[in-house]
Amino acid sequence: LGTGSTRSDGYGLSLYDNSVARDIISRDNGYGGVTLYNSARLEDSLIFGNADRNVDVNGANTVIGNVVHSGPRGIVQQGGGALTTENRVFGHSTYGIFVDRGTVSRNQVYSNPIGLWLGNSFSDSGTVRNNVVYANTNTGIYVQQGRFTIVSNTVSHAVGAALNIVRGDVTGRIQSNILVTEQGSVVDMDAAGFDSGLTGTHNLIHRALP
Numbered sequence: 001l002g003t004g005s006t007r008s009d010g011y012g013l014s015l016y017d018n019s020v021a022r023d024i025i026s027r028d029n030g031y032g033g034v035t036l037y038n039s040a041r042l043e044d045s046l047i048f049g050n051a052d053r054n055v056d057v058n059g060a061n062t063v064i065g066n067v068v069h070s071g072p073r074g075i076v077q078q079g080g081g082a083l084t085t086e087n088r089v090f091g092h093s094t095y096g097i098f099v100d101r102g103t104v105s106r107n108q109v110y111s112n113p114i115g116l117w118l119g120n121s122f123s124d125s126g127t128v129r130n131n132v133v134y135a136n137t138n139t140g141i142y143v144q145q146g147r148f149t150i151v152s153n154t155v156s157h158a159v160g161a162a163l164n165i166v167r168g169d170v171t172g173r174i175q176s177n178i179l180v181t182e183q184g185s186v187v188d189m190d191a192a193g194f195d196s197g198l199t200g201t202h203n204l205i206h207r208a209l210p
Helices: none
Strands: 004-006 011-015 020-022 024-027 032-037 041-043 046-048 053-058 062-064 067-078 083-085 088-099 102-105 108-110 114-119 126-129 132-134 139-145 147-151 154-159 161-165 171-175 178-183 187-189 198-201 204-207
Touching: 011 020, 011 024, 024 032, 032 041, 032 046, 046 053, 088 102, 108 114, 114 126, 114 132, 132 139, 139 147, 139 154, 154 161, 161 178
Parallel strands: 004 024, 011 032, 020 041, 024 046, 032 053, 041 062, 046 067, 053 067, 062 083, 067 088, 083 102, 088 108, 088 114, 102 126, 108 132, 114 139, 126 147, 132 154, 139 161, 147 171, 154 178, 161 187, 171 198, 178 204
Antiparallel strands: none
16 A cells, blocks of 8 residues: 555554555544554554544554654554554654553654553563653653563653553563653652562663753
8 A cells, every 4th residue: 555645434544464554644533543453564654633543553563664643642552573663653642652562662752641651461571672752741661560671762851750660560671771850750660569570770760950
């Protein structure tokens, strides 16, 4: 599917079974901009202003090189094997990217209340690496529950936590991240206590002057 523009009452575009959409615009749809299933691929497209979410990633699909902005939710990634990479995601009212499994890497995520929202209850894990997350109004990376690898991200905020882990049963690895905020706690962790399944090494944690 090449250059084009979509609008509808539901999803603007649904991609299935190894299909590829490139250089499209999907905007102002009644529910979502693009939904992907079964090894589909969305690339180099502009997705914005959809009523509930801009991009819905269901399973092992690839979302690469897109500009995604405006609306309640940016990219919602659910399912093992998914890859969301090299996108610019900004200007949402809830969060930029949600991930439960798969990999989120090399994205620029900014000007949302929460940049990256991580949450799963599965035996599989999610990986968040090499993202630049900045200028979100509440939290850079929000870890709700599950098992995650959070590696080599740069998170910088004027206000609010760079990293917020809200449950004591979160497991995984937090390594080699740069975490900076000017006001508030740089890292905010639930006071209930954590088991030995969560480790953190070689992170730079810095409270900057405003």
